[in-house]
Amino acid sequence: MHPISFYRSIIFKLSLLLFWPAILIVVRPAVVFAEQPNILFIYTDDQSHRTVSCYEAAYSWVNTPNIDSLAKRGTRFTHAYIGSWCAASRLSVLTGRQQHAIESFRATGEYPGNVYDPKQCQFFPKLLRERGYYTAQIGKWHTGDDSGFGRDWDHQIVWNRIKFPKNSPNYYDNQMIVRDGGDPVLTRGYSTDNYTNWAIDFINGKTRDSQKPWMLWLCYGAVHGPFTPAERHQAAYADAEIPVPSDIYGPRPGKPKYVRDVGFWEKNETGIPVEKKVRDLPPVAMVDIPGKPLKDWVRQYQQGVLAIDEGVGRLIKALESTEQLDNTVIIFTSDQGFAWGQHGFKNKVAPYDAAIRGPLIIVKPDTKPAVVRTPVTGVDLTSTIMAQAATKPQWKIHGRDLTPLIDGSESLAGDQAKMLLTHTARNYGKNTAVIPKPGDKALTHGPGVPWYAILCEGKYKYVRTLIEGEVEELYDVDNDPEELDNLALKPAFQKVLASYRANTITELQRTEAPFIDNLPPVKMMGETGR
Secondary structure, eight states: OOHHHHHHHHHHHHHHHHHHHHHHHHHHHHHHHHHSOEEEEEEESSOOGGGSTTSTTSOTTOOOHHHHHHHHHSEEEEEEEOOSSHHHHHHHHHHSSOGGGOOSOEEOSSTTOEEOOTTTSOOTHHHHHHTTOEEEEEEEEOSOSOOOBTTTBSEEEEEETTTOGGGTTOSSSSEEEEETTOOOEEEOSOHHHHHHHHHHHHHTTTTSOTTSOEEEEEEOOTTSTTOOOOGGGTTTTTTOOOOOOTTSSOOOTTSOHHHHTOOOEEEOTTSOEEEOOOOSSOOTTOOOOTTOBHHHHHHHHHHHHHHHHHHHHHHHHHHHHTTOGGGEEEEEEESOOOOSSGGGOOSSOSSSHHHHOEEEEEEOTTOOOEEEOSOEEHHHHHHHHHHHTTOOOSSOOOOOOOHHHHTTOSOOOGGGGOEEEEEOTTOOGGGGSSOOOTTOGGGEETTTEEOEEEEEETTEEEEEESSTTOOEEEEETTTOTTOOOOGGGSGGGHHHHHHHHHHHHHHHHHTTOTTGGGOOOOOOTTOTTO
16 A cells, blocks of 8 residues: 555544544434434314315315315325314323223313323323433313423423313413423413414424424314404405205204204294304303304304414424425324214214314325325324334324325225224223213213214214113215214114124224223114114
8 A cells, every 4th residue: 555545544544533423423313313203293172174175075165275285295084083072082192092991080170170190191202202202292281280291291381271270261362371390371362373483483493402303292272162263364254155054953863862852053033043052051161152153153163273274384384494394294183073063063072073073184204195084093193103203102002003004005904994982971991981871970071972982994984872772873974974874774784783883892892991891782673762
């Protein structure tokens, strides 16, 4: 070797020894980032799939271009049933477990008070932190007075309506906000805009560790009651035409008794549906206004989505400007939907698409846009997020990893094709071992909806109301999207019905339902009263 080459070789090797640690420090975050994408999990409140213009069921005048842009880049799930109501939905997503298998969580004290034991009821963000993620939660908190800062979240700007029940109706302004476990501060401003601003600060790196991949759970309170749109949107959709649901007044044949008895609406002197007084004490922030036209409620509800859509657009721009868009998984969904007149309802919770079906769009970098009809639920999001973060669960979770569907599979096979969702009112875990009898307040929630189990697979949706002698329900959601024709009552569908009934029991067993041995008998074909 030439002497000059020899000395150059020695100098180069010495430089590697001297500077290699620095090189490691520089490149290591890039390697981690490549393996673990950022996760932006946008979670809205009471937002029906009908409020997003890329969904077929949306009214023709609905316009959500920014949420639609996610669907143009990612996977849109047409049949998402994240949960039946706020607390239960969030708990299933955080734990990966069905409501009936979430231990220690219970309602207590002044509404909406609830508590849990974090050793028995563990949340998945803790596992992401252990895997190297910087985790954050911004916005509404509805799952225990302990919001998990320092255990589940590295950073938190939270409206904990559980901890401050007097402030719990303030969905849109004057919220008690706690930052990173500090003292609560009464905070002015339209909540949707506040949450978006704080989320953009996080994305821009102002409130996070820039050397770590991150997961942000952004929980908008809109469009929950009292359904208050931003002032700038209160003139929107002025010419909106609202079709009247065909069974807004009943008699709703083929439905369980509690559905046949629903009556939130009546005709006024001009013949249009208006709200009537049903509840002496409506739920927190769910204002009842007797005489208010259905069309005005629907328009106001849809107006509230516009600030969310604007927020989504701003979040996307923040990701683009910080060059993080191509390394961020974006999930957009809601805890459940909301019915406006369908089956006579003005609420969520009921087991029908109008009341609980919401939007779900997942954007994963380097995948093609797709529309997936496979029914999915909240526990599936837990499994999917953990898979994207290369994180393994440390407790039994119930969901399916939806990554194959996002990556291009047309459907899931075998048992993976089945989607179970249970509603056990305000009861969880071992407290669901005994199903309450009719007349017991523990049987129903929001308003008067009893315990039930749903099984969706393919084009059929099965509903079993957990009241002795009550009718089962079976709907072809492809050909009967309004769920008006109960196929469980027809002789030609008895084999299909029996199959879905059996599969529901199997799924309840798999997900450790404490009430599995106490299921009340259903009314069989041919019995009187059916």
